[in-house]
Amino acid sequence: MTRQKRAVAAVLAETNEFTSAQELHARLREHGERVGLATVYAQLRGLADTGAVDSLRSESGETLYRRCGLSGHHHHLVCRQCGRAVELDAPEVEAWAHTLGQRHGFRDLEHVLEITGICDRCAAGPPRGATV
Amino acid sequence: MTRQKRAVAAVLAETNEFTSAQELHARLREHGERVGLATVYAQLRGLADTGAVDSLRSESGETLYRRCGLSGHHHHLVCRQCGRAVELDAPEVEAWAHTLGQRHGFRDLEHVLEITGICDRCAAGPPRGATV
DNA sequence: ATCGTTGCAAATGTTTTGCATGTCA
């Protein structure tokens, strides 16, 4: 357990939003924590492997990470503007995906479901004075 | 309408599987068509924008493209081994995603659903003599 | 002392861009 590991865990714990490795690295610097970018990547990969964080690929090609609340398989509802995320349990979809896969002769089924939208806060308009 | 545009459309029409820009470019060379890599990327981006092809990001970070059969919004069941894809219509999921998003105060909802598995052909085992 | 972790810089791989040239309408 190193200082860097703790630091990465700390920034991850700070937010509920999906964040890129680059941004997390920047945030660490802001906090005065000196952690190498390569180390951040290594940590995140490790955490994602063990399921301690969720990861998904943004439209722009970055991999985004978020500390994981639910332990098992689940989905996300993510705000396209602010990145705020809600974790979802979706038994119906699980069943549906499974049935449908089998009907087509597929096995070892997995699936990815991400719902995106604009959350109520963002829809309410940018905070007064913001230059967005 | 240029020779290159036709050529890209042609290779796309050849297969039902998700294919990377790099691979499509290679395939064009095999066909003796001389098309620049940058042009292939430009074409694919354009086609994806107009919805003429579907695109998704592979786990390895490449963007994969596939000519689109269904015109509207739909999902895919993709074989992780051979890339074979089945296009799916999923009204139940549409409704579910929409309801759930609204319940959480999100608007302008979109969603991505990809189901992956091993298709029957691949599950039947590798052809005899293969060294997998 | 040992072995995994770190961190820099360089490498990798995909995609984009600048810009001169070619080509369709």
Added chain:
DNA sequence: TGACATGCAAAACATTTGCAACGAT
């Protein structure tokens, strides 16, 4: 002709890796 497409090489970008120094147990 005149705007737009092309294509090369170089840039931009995220991510990974090689390897020497470091630090936790």
